[in-house]
Amino acid sequence: MLFALLAVTRRWPVRRIGRTVLVHEQEAFRAALTRVPLDRTAAGTTGGAAGELAGAGALFDQHGVEHRDARRDAAALLGAAGVAKLRPIWTKLLDDRLPVLGAGGRVDLVPLSAEIAGATAAALLDLDVDPVRLADAARVSAAAAARAHLPGLGRRRAERSAATAADELLDLVAPPSMRAGAGLNAMLAVAAINTTVAALPRAAAWVCDDGLWEHAENPVLVDELLRVTAPTPLLPRVAAEDANVGGCPVKAGDRLLLVARNAAEAHRRDPSVVAPAPARTAQLVFGVGPHACPGAGLARAQLGDLLAALAPYRPAVVHARADRRSALPGWRSLVVRGTA
Known part of the structure; x- marks a missing residue:
């Protein structure tokens, strides 16, 4: 229903409902x-979800100096030096898992991506946990939280499920003795x-479908694929004060649905290394x-590799x-076979 609404209203730069x-x-x-x-x-925003998951102090729910300090810390972890330190983690997994394609074998890119993501997050947060278990917990928690924000008769049950999933994730990323940094x-x-x-997986599927493998090592293709797949296609926000957006008056408390995919013109322009969208x-x-x-740098590095x-x-x-059932648009399974 939501995505149908977004498709119908995208002819207008800004639309109030x-x-x-x-x-x-x-x-x-x-x-x-x-x-x-x-x-x-606010409830229903990324920051609100952060607070529901683990209390205050989760970057997404912060303001002012606190927010800038947390962003600086995150940027240090995820900057060029941080990415270079993390890169051997996923390149080893790629080296281990992909050679089967050379004999015409098959690989499901979804569990491989989950293992890459879990191993990278565990190293980033200095956690001694099974990366697949961490990835499963993070995906279940996000999906449960998304369902808990949907209206309907089953909302209370969904909220209980979300709370249980959040507790299971917190046990992995911040045991009770370390809950200060849980959020x-x-x-x-x-x-x-x-x-x-x-x-x-979505980016790889696009390259398969469009036969773009000759451009696979071109960083322009990486940017273009991230633009059209838009891993986080919708940013929910709530206005704190009266304002104006694109000529539309906005009142304090109004919900803003910022459609990143459409803003990046993913619905108009396919990925191209010859005529890419402006940076x-x-x-x-x-x-x-x-x-x-x-x-962003981490995402580009992982997709490029x-x-x-x-x-x-x-x-x-x-x-x-x-x-x-996932929190973000994606594949449950995407199996590829080597053809070269």
């Missing part, structure tokens, strides 16, 4: 993130793992200004099954 303002156009999208004071703890650890794990598992447009899938995702590792085998998709 009751107390909800849908923002599709890129300049309005930028304005909503940089010029509108936001209620970062940030949990949200970093949820964000990093769910976006990775959503992005990598300023492609970057929108990672937010903008103080609300830009600090994990996956494509480069797959390219020699020229894989083709032989089985695909959508994940109808």
Whole structure:
């Protein structure tokens, strides 16, 4: 229902429906993130979900100096030096898992992506846990939290399930004796793992379908694939003060649905290494200004390495099954077979 609404309203740059303002156009999208004071703890927002998951202090629900300090810490972990330190983790998994494609074998890229995401998050947070178990817990927690925010008769049951899933994740990322950093650890794990598992298989499937393997090691293709797949296609926010977005008056308390996929023109422009979208447009899938995702460099590195590792085998998709219950659009299974 939501995605049908987004498709119907995307002809308008900004569209109000009751107390909800849908923002599709890129300049309005930028304005909503940089010029509108936001209620970062409101229910139904990323910050609100962070607070429900593990209490305050999870980067997404912070303001002012506290937010800047947390962003600086996250940027240090996920900057160029941090990515270089983490890179051997996923390249070893690729080296171990993909050679079977050389004999025409098959690999399911979804569990591989989950293992990559879990191992990377565990190293990032300095956790001694099974990466597959961590990935499963983060994905279950995110999906349960998303269902708990849907209206309907089963909402209370969904809220209980979300609370149980959150506790199981917290036990992995921050045992009771270390709960001081629970919020940030949990949200970093949820964000990093769910976006990775959503992005990598979808991008690889696009390369398979469009026969783009000759461009697999071109960083322009990586940016273009992230632009069109938009791992986090929708950013829910709530205005803290009256404002104006794209000519539409916004009142304090109005819900803003910022459609990153449309702002990045994913619905208009297919990925192209010959005529790519401007960098300023492609970057929108990672937010903008103080609300830009600090994990953008990590996402680009992981996708670039996956494509480069797959390219020699020229894989083709032989089985695909959508994940109808995940927090983000993605595949439940995406099996590829080597053809080279």
